[in-house]
Amino acid sequence: xxHHGINPYQPVELDPSTAEPESPCEVRFQVTLARLRHAExxxxxxxxxxRLLVGSLAMIAASCILFWWSLRLGPAAIAVALPGAMILSxxxxxxxxxxxxxxLRRRVAQHGLVDGAACRVLLDREQLLLETPGGRYQWxxxxxxxxxxxxxxxxxxxxxx
Numbered sequence: 001x002x003h004h005g006i007n008p009y010q011p012v013e014l015d016p017s018t019a020e021p022e023s024p025c026e027v028r029f030q031v032t033l034a035r036l037r038h039a040e041x042x043x044x045x046x047x048x049x050x051r052l053l054v055g056s057l058a059m060i061a062a063s064c065i066l067f068w069w070s071l072r073l074g075p076a077a078i079a080v081a082l083p084g085a086m087i088l089s090x091x092x093x094x095x096x097x098x099x100x101x102x103x104l105r106r107r108v109a110q111h112g113l114v115d116g117a118a119c120r121v122l123l124d125r126e127q128l129l130l131e132t133p134g135g136r137y138q139w140x141x142x143x144x145x146x147x148x149x150x151x152x153x154x155x156x157x158x159x160x161x
Contacts, residue, residue, distance in 0.1 A: 026121070036115065044100060063085045067085070
């Protein structure tokens with residue numbers, strides 16, 4: 001394949017000289033539960049990175065101590081300790097973000113981002129505009145924090161949204 005051919009394993013590169021600078025970008029999408037849950041988890045990871053890091057390290061340390069202790073007691077203790085450690089770690093992890101998750105879900109629903117909603121997002125030079133069945137909202141572009149995820153771009157115009 002020559003160097004001018006399309007490589008399907010590489011992302012498309014746009015020539016910046018042909019694109020309009022700061023041209024408005026409009027996206028229309030349908031909200032699904034899968035998209036909401038993905039956005040929620042990505043938001044929580046970006047909103048509480050320190051808390052989740054320290055909590056994860058604490059859970060790993062506690063699990064190692066529990067496993068070491070169960071090795072000394074025998075196979076029956078290991079069979080109980082491993083599932084117990086997994087369940088307790090999951091509950092501990094969920095407790096780290098429980099309050100933030102509730103606030104986030106409440107704010108998202110208040111703005112009309114619910115399962116099945118048809119939405120429109122417009123980003124221009126000055127602002128981010130969001131149109132949902134719940135209303136029309138706008139924020140200054142400078143206030144919007146973008147986060148890249150595996151499934152796209154997460155735009156956070158204010159805390160818990």
